Every structure is written in C-alpha cells, then in structure tokens.
Amino acid sequence: MDSTSARASPFSSPKPAALLKKVVFTWSQETGSPASVCVRIHGKIFNLHMLPLISRSRYFKKALIESSSDVELPHSFPGGSETFEMVALFAYDSPLPLDPFNVSALRCAAEFLQMTEDQTSRNLCETSDLYLNQVVLQSWDDTLIVLQTCQTLLPMAEELLIVSRCVESLAFMACMEILDPEQRRDRPVPTLQALAGRPWDSEAVKEVAGQDLWIKDLIALPFQFFRRIIRSLRRQGMKEKYVSPVVVFYANKWVLSKKTHKFWENTAEEDGAGTAGNKVSAILRGILELLPAANSAEIVPVTFYFALLSMSLSLNLTDSIRLKLQDLVAYHLHLAQAEDFLLPDNTLQNIASSPELKTMERVVSIHVSSRNETTAANSSSTVAELWDIYLSQIAVDPKLGPDRFMKLVETVPMVDRDTHDHLYKAINTFLSAHPWVSNEEKARLCSNINCQKLSQEACIQAVQDELMPLRLIIQALFVQQLHTQQAFKHCSESFRYLHCGEFSGSIPSSKCQVPKSQKLDESPHDLAIGEEAPVVSLGSLMKEDLSLKGPAHGSKAENESTRFRIQALEKKLASLKHSLQNTSKGSVETDLKTVSFRLFAMEGSTVARRNPFGHVSGCIGSLSWTAQRKYANRLLKVFRKIAMLGKGKSKVQQMASGHPNGSLSCRSKSLH
Incomplete structure (x- = not known):
C-alpha cells in the first residue's frame, strides 16, 4: 500500500511564521493600512488586518464587533499557534501548504473559526474537506497519518467525521488487500x-x-x-x-x-x-x-x-478481567496442553498458596460445571488427563498438605478419567515428596486409584512401589491375575484350534484386557484342581483384613492378610496350569509341564505341593514381610511370562495353517 500523493513534511516548506510576516507586510504596503487587529494565542501575538479576517471568519466578525482590535483565542483552539498561522495565511489568500500532517488540524480550526461557505466560496472548511476526500483517503499511508494526528484534536475531529472517514477507508483498503483480485500477494x-x-x-x-x-x-x-x-x-x-x-x-x-x-x-x-x-x-x-x-x-x-x-495475575488486574479470562480458558481447556497450565515463575514460591494454582483450580471447576452433553464426551477425559499431569508438577511442593492435595484430585470427577496412569504418577510423586504422610492418609489418597484403569506398565510399577499401601498392591496383584487368566484362556484356545484342526473364525486377540463382566472385587479361587473355580470377592477379603487390623494385631494382621491373598493367587495359578495342560496333547503337554516347572521353581525353595484334598500349599505362610514382598515380585514375573504365551498365539496359528503335519513340533518350540 504505497502513498498516491506527493505529501510534503511540514519541515520541507518555509515556516508559516516567517511567511505570514512577509504577507502582512506586503498587504500593508499594497493597501496603505497598517495591521490593526491583535490576536493572542498560547502566549504569541499576531498583528493582522481586519478585512481578511472578517471576510473569511464569522468568529472574528463577532469578536471584533465586541472588541474593536484585541482578540484572544482560547487554549482549546485546535492545533495551537502553528495552525493559526496557516489559517491567517489562508485568510490573506496566500497558497496554503496542505499535507496529511496538518489537514485535520486546519479542518478543525476552520470549524472553530466558522470559516464556512456562508462567508465566502472556497473557504477553508470546503478546501480542507476536498483535500481529505480526494487525496488523503485514497492513500493508505496518508490516511494513517491523518488518523494519528486526530488524537490531539478530539472530540472535534470526531464530530467532523474525520476519524470515521479514516477508519472506514482503512478498513476498506485492508479488505481489498486481503481479497487482492489480481493475486499479486x-x-x-x-x-x-x-x-x-x-x-x-x-x-x-x-x-x-x-x-x-x-x-x-x-x-x-x-x-x-x-x-x-x-x-x-x-x-x-x-x-x-x-x-x-x-x-x-x-x-x-x-x-x-x-x-x-x-x-x-x-x-x-x-x-x-x-x-x-x-x-x-x-x-x-x-x-x-x-x-x-x-x-x-x-x-x-x-x-x-x-x-x-x-499477565493479569502478574499485574494484579481487576477481578472482572480475570473472571472473563478464566471463562475463556475454561471453554477451550480441552484444546490446551499440560505446558500451558499456569505455574509460579519462582520455583521457591509456595505453590500450595500461589494465585496460579488457585486460578487453575477455578478454571478446571468452571469447565467441569459448565460442560454440556455434546462436549463432555470429547473433552472430559482430555481435561482429566491434563489435570493429573499438572498435579504431578505441583505435588513436589513440601507445603502442600494431603487434605489440600486430595481436594485438588477431586476437582475432576473420577468418572472422567479413562486412565489412572497420570493420577497414580501424581500420587506417587506426592508421597515421595511427603514421607511423613500417615498410613491412613496414604490409604485415603490411593483409594481414588482404580487398578483396572491402570496400564500394564503402571500396574507392574504399583505392585513394586514401596510407597503404595498394602491394599493397593493386593488390588494390582488381582488385576495382574485377571490379565494372566485371559492370557491362559487365549493360549488354551489356540492349542485347541491347532489340535482339532478346526478354524471356525478369527482367533481372539492376544491383547489381554480385563473383562468388563468381571469386577476387581471378584477374584477366582480354586477349591480343587479340575473343578470350576468359585469366586471369592475381594470385598470379603478386605472385610476380613479390617477385622484383623485390631489394636492387638498390628503388622501381624497385615502379614496374615497378605499371606491369605498370595495363597489365593497360588491356587489360581495351579488351576490355570492344570486347565491348560488338559487342552494340549502329546508333546505339547510334556513341553508345557517343563515350562510350568521352570516358571514356578523358587530358587531352591520347596515347590508347592498338592495335598490329598486338592488344595495348594506352600511356604508363604512362614515367610517374613520382606520375603513376602520378594515372593510377590516373583509371582509378578510369573504373570509376565505367562502373558507371553497368549501373545504368541498368532504365530502358532500361522505355523498351523502353513505346516499342518509339523504343527506339533512348532508348537513345542513356540512355548519355549
């Protein structure tokens, strides 16, 4: 957008003051009458002739009738003494150096002095308007200059529509610049x-x-x-x-x-x-x-x-601004990233009482309370994940108490969390930074974690995490048990399909998901091998655990409860192994026994034996708490290796379909 007018800076032409003196002197010589009017403005005095002033300006005509030779202009005169010098030159019919820098001031001054067409034709009001419309408003640069000069001429420039004309002209030229019909961008x-x-x-x-x-x-x-x-x-x-x-x-x-x-x-x-x-x-x-x-x-x-x-927080702006910004952020919170959330600039500052944390808590609360049915499904899980990541960052503050942290966790409803991985990480970070938290407070914090919503990696980490309470570890072990059961089930189906040579459809996926029909508080528990496993609810186990936790039991009650749960896992493993052995024939059965023996051998310790009543017994009841934790870790390794059996079923199917005669030996290799 280049300027189309040859505008001149006020400094490139002769100064109006020197030019005005020369014009007044020439007028006196030509007419033979001296300057008889004294005009004062902003401390300056101008000696002028009466005839040019009253012929152009109605304001001077009225003023000179009241005061014969002395007129003082107010301080609000548009443009000051510099503009009046150019007005006086125009009154003496001298060429007026109009340009974008002075045209708005001259137009306002002409209006103030009532230099309209009623006094004479081609007066200053009309002349300046013509220059504005035909020259200035046709150029982007000139219009910008005029608009800038209007700042000191308000409100008169607004009343004369100078600002409005400039605004509309700039908006029109900007639209044309965007459209660009000739595609010259x-x-x-x-x-x-x-x-x-x-x-x-x-x-x-x-x-x-x-x-x-x-x-x-x-x-x-x-x-x-x-x-x-x-x-x-x-x-x-x-x-x-x-x-x-x-x-x-x-x-x-x-x-x-x-x-x-x-x-x-x-x-x-x-x-x-x-x-x-x-x-x-x-x-x-x-x-x-x-x-x-x-x-x-x-x-x-x-x-x-x-x-x-x-910025509104750092400058401590008004509450109305902050509330409006909080609403805007809450509306678009599902589009944000965890790095966008506000944290104090000073890492040494108390995060728990910082305005940034309080603001983010209000923003998330506004989002949760104001979402509707159409946006809840798309945004709730995303916001919950972002909030849990944010909690992991602020959990390191040593001044953040468990009650306050618990309140922050509950800011987002638990039903909105599709995964609890980030929640587990946040709680684990908090417990690491607050070793003084009591066991009751730990249990209350970890009660929000649903092990069924933990990923395989997070569940394994939770089992091995010494900061987690015993109840969460047991829940994670049961979830691992369910995953292992699914792995055995899919692996067993693979062997059955291969043995019978019947493929009625697609084999189920080897990715073991916890079945929705089986809840965490329901755990399979075998009474005898070969029988259907009756269900022992985890809730009943917890009740029994609570009954053991009396003032006279203490840590001994926890150890007894842990032994009971791990024995239940042992029984389930033995049942699953027996079920898998019955479905495979020939060398497959022999190989599976070998694999099972390797998986369940406990480094020289006595292998679990089956008593005459079909129950599985072991040495877990006589182990200390440290030994029990090591034993649980070994069980966890067992779960991982058993899960690998299910993951290899796709390879077994491919070998069966490609080599029908040699499928048995291939299966034996895949088990190892």
Missing part, C-alpha cells in the same frame, strides 16, 4: 495456525505480525482507533480467520510484550497518565470485547488465553 495472509500447539512466544508472534505491512500499521494505532477499525473490518465482511489474528497481534504488542511494559513504567511518572498496570488493564478490557465469540474462537490458540491470564 507474495505470501499468504498471516494466521494463527502456526502458533497452535506451542508455548506462547511474544517475539515469535511479533515476527509473524511483521510479515504484512498493513497489519504492522494497524497494531501501531492507539486502541481507541484500532477498536473501531476491527469493528469496521467485520462489518465490511472480512473473514474472522483474518480479523482475529490482528486482534491477537495487537494484544501481543501492547499487553504481553515486556518491552512495552518497561517503556510504560519509565514514562508513567513523566506524563502522569497512570501506571503500566492501568494502561494494560484498559487495553486488555477492550481486547476481550474484540475477541471472537466462543463458538468460533478455535481460530485463536488457547495458549493466547493462558498468556493473557498469566
């Missing part, structure tokens, strides 16, 4: 897509904004003019994907830029216009009004809202 219009998914970087955003000069020019305007241009752009039909980035670029320059804050802080005492916080607060309040509606705000990255919210 070297690069696409800057948008915010490149900024999505990354932490907010003011310098990077500044570089994007500088790619187009028209955007760079608009964001340099005062906010009172910028706001009107944005509204005009929308009225004239510019798409929101082009308008919203301009608003974001403006906020980045005047609200989020640290350089701008330092400049305002340095100049605040000089101009007396208020602190930097007051200026930012005024601009931010207007920015929030210009941002698009919620249903189309995906154009603006959520990191921008987080950056504004962080």
Whole structure:
C-alpha cells in the first residue's frame, strides 16, 4: 500500500511564521493600512488586518464587533499557534501548504473559526474537506497519518467525521488487500495456525505480525482507533480467520510484550497518565470485547488465553478481567496442553498458596460445571488427563498438605478419567515428596486409584512401589491375575484350534484386557484342581483384613492378610496350569509341564505341593514381610511370562495353517 500523493513534511516548506510576516507586510504596503487587529494565542501575538479576517471568519466578525482590535483565542483552539498561522495565511489568500500532517488540524480550526461557505466560496472548511476526500483517503499511508494526528484534536475531529472517514477507508483498503483480485500477494495472509500447539512466544508472534505491512500499521494505532477499525473490518465482511489474528497481534504488542511494559513504567511518572498496570488493564478490557465469540474462537490458540491470564495475575488486574479470562480458558481447556497450565515463575514460591494454582483450580471447576452433553464426551477425559499431569508438577511442593492435595484430585470427577496412569504418577510423586504422610492418609489418597484403569506398565510399577499401601498392591496383584487368566484362556484356545484342526473364525486377540463382566472385587479361587473355580470377592477379603487390623494385631494382621491373598493367587495359578495342560496333547503337554516347572521353581525353595484334598500349599505362610514382598515380585514375573504365551498365539496359528503335519513340533518350540 504505497502513498498516491506527493505529501510534503511540514519541515520541507518555509515556516508559516516567517511567511505570514512577509504577507502582512506586503498587504500593508499594497493597501496603505497598517495591521490593526491583535490576536493572542498560547502566549504569541499576531498583528493582522481586519478585512481578511472578517471576510473569511464569522468568529472574528463577532469578536471584533465586541472588541474593536484585541482578540484572544482560547487554549482549546485546535492545533495551537502553528495552525493559526496557516489559517491567517489562508485568510490573506496566500497558497496554503496542505499535507496529511496538518489537514485535520486546519479542518478543525476552520470549524472553530466558522470559516464556512456562508462567508465566502472556497473557504477553508470546503478546501480542507476536498483535500481529505480526494487525496488523503485514497492513500493508505496518508490516511494513517491523518488518523494519528486526530488524537490531539478530539472530540472535534470526531464530530467532523474525520476519524470515521479514516477508519472506514482503512478498513476498506485492508479488505481489498486481503481479497487482492489480481493475486499479486507474495505470501499468504498471516494466521494463527502456526502458533497452535506451542508455548506462547511474544517475539515469535511479533515476527509473524511483521510479515504484512498493513497489519504492522494497524497494531501501531492507539486502541481507541484500532477498536473501531476491527469493528469496521467485520462489518465490511472480512473473514474472522483474518480479523482475529490482528486482534491477537495487537494484544501481543501492547499487553504481553515486556518491552512495552518497561517503556510504560519509565514514562508513567513523566506524563502522569497512570501506571503500566492501568494502561494494560484498559487495553486488555477492550481486547476481550474484540475477541471472537466462543463458538468460533478455535481460530485463536488457547495458549493466547493462558498468556493473557498469566499477565493479569502478574499485574494484579481487576477481578472482572480475570473472571472473563478464566471463562475463556475454561471453554477451550480441552484444546490446551499440560505446558500451558499456569505455574509460579519462582520455583521457591509456595505453590500450595500461589494465585496460579488457585486460578487453575477455578478454571478446571468452571469447565467441569459448565460442560454440556455434546462436549463432555470429547473433552472430559482430555481435561482429566491434563489435570493429573499438572498435579504431578505441583505435588513436589513440601507445603502442600494431603487434605489440600486430595481436594485438588477431586476437582475432576473420577468418572472422567479413562486412565489412572497420570493420577497414580501424581500420587506417587506426592508421597515421595511427603514421607511423613500417615498410613491412613496414604490409604485415603490411593483409594481414588482404580487398578483396572491402570496400564500394564503402571500396574507392574504399583505392585513394586514401596510407597503404595498394602491394599493397593493386593488390588494390582488381582488385576495382574485377571490379565494372566485371559492370557491362559487365549493360549488354551489356540492349542485347541491347532489340535482339532478346526478354524471356525478369527482367533481372539492376544491383547489381554480385563473383562468388563468381571469386577476387581471378584477374584477366582480354586477349591480343587479340575473343578470350576468359585469366586471369592475381594470385598470379603478386605472385610476380613479390617477385622484383623485390631489394636492387638498390628503388622501381624497385615502379614496374615497378605499371606491369605498370595495363597489365593497360588491356587489360581495351579488351576490355570492344570486347565491348560488338559487342552494340549502329546508333546505339547510334556513341553508345557517343563515350562510350568521352570516358571514356578523358587530358587531352591520347596515347590508347592498338592495335598490329598486338592488344595495348594506352600511356604508363604512362614515367610517374613520382606520375603513376602520378594515372593510377590516373583509371582509378578510369573504373570509376565505367562502373558507371553497368549501373545504368541498368532504365530502358532500361522505355523498351523502353513505346516499342518509339523504343527506339533512348532508348537513345542513356540512355548519355549
């Protein structure tokens, strides 16, 4: 957008003061009458002739009738003494050096002095308006200059529609720049897509904004003019994907830029216009009004809202601004990343009482309470995962108590968590940073963890985690038992299909998932080998565990409860092994016995023996608590190896289909 007018700077032409003296002197010589009118303005005195003034200005005609030769202009005169010098030159019919730098002031001064067509034709009001419409408003650069000069001429410039004409002209030319019917653009219009998914970087955003000069020019305007241009752009039909980035670029320059804050802080005492916080607060309040509606705000990255919210906290802005930003962040919280969540800048600060943590807690609460049925399914699990990751970061604060942490965990409903991996990590981090937490508080915290929603890796880690309470370890062991049962089931089906040579369909997947019909509080428990395993509920086991935990039992009751649970696991393993052995024939049975013996051998200890009544017994009852934990770890290794049997079923099927005669030997190798 290049200027189409040959504008001249005020400093390139002769100074109006020297030119005015020369014109007055020439007039006196030509007419033979001395200057008889004394005009005072801003401490300056101008000796002029009466006839030129009253012929052009109705204001001077009225003033000179009341006072024959002395007129003093008020301090509110538009443009001051410099503008009046040019008005006087125009009154003497001298060529007027109009340019974008002085035309708005001359138009306002002409209106003040009533230099209209009623006095004479081609008066200053008409002359300046013609220059504005035919020259200035046809050029992007000239219009910007005129609009900038209107800051000191308000409200008269607004009443004369100078500001409105400039705003509409700039908006129209910006729309034409976007449309560009001749396709002469070297690069696409800057948008915010490149900024999505990354932490907010003011310098990077500044570089994007500088790619187009028209955007760079608009964001340099005062906010009172910028706001009107944005509204005009929308009225004239510019798409929101082009308008919203301009608003974001403006906020980045005047609200989020640290350089701008330092400049305002340095100049605040000089101009007396208020602190930097007051200026930012005024601009931010207007920015929030210009941002698009919620249903189309995906154009603006959520990191921008987080950056504004962080700035509002650092500058301690008003509550109304913070509440509006919290609503915006809560609406788009499912689009955020864990890195966007607010943390105190100073790592030594008490996180538990920081405004950042309190703000994030309110934001998540607003999101949970305001979501509707259409957005709940898509956003609830994502927000729950982000919140659990955030809790892992703040859990290291030593001043964060268990009650406060428990309240933070419950900010997101448990039903929203599809996986409990991040919740387990957050609680584990908290317990590591707070070794003084009592066993009761540990149990209350860990009661929120559902082992059925833990991944295989997290469940294994929970079993081996010494910070976890005993009850959670037992639950994790039962989940591992269910996974092992599924592995045996799929492996058994594979052997049955291969032995019979009948393939009625696709073999079930080897990925072992806990069946939905079997809950965690229901655990299979064999009475005898070969019989159907009756179910012993985990709830009954827990009740018995609680009955043992009396004041007279203490740790002994915990050990007895642990022995009882691990013995139940031993029985189930023996039953599963026997079931798998019955389904395989010939050498498969022999190989499986060998594998089972290797898996269950306990490094020289006595192997579990079957008594005459079909029950499995072992040495677990006589072990200490340390030995029991080691024994549980060995059981865990057993579960892993047994699960590998189920994962190899696809290979067994392929070998069976490709080599029907040699399937038996192939199966034997796959087991090893």
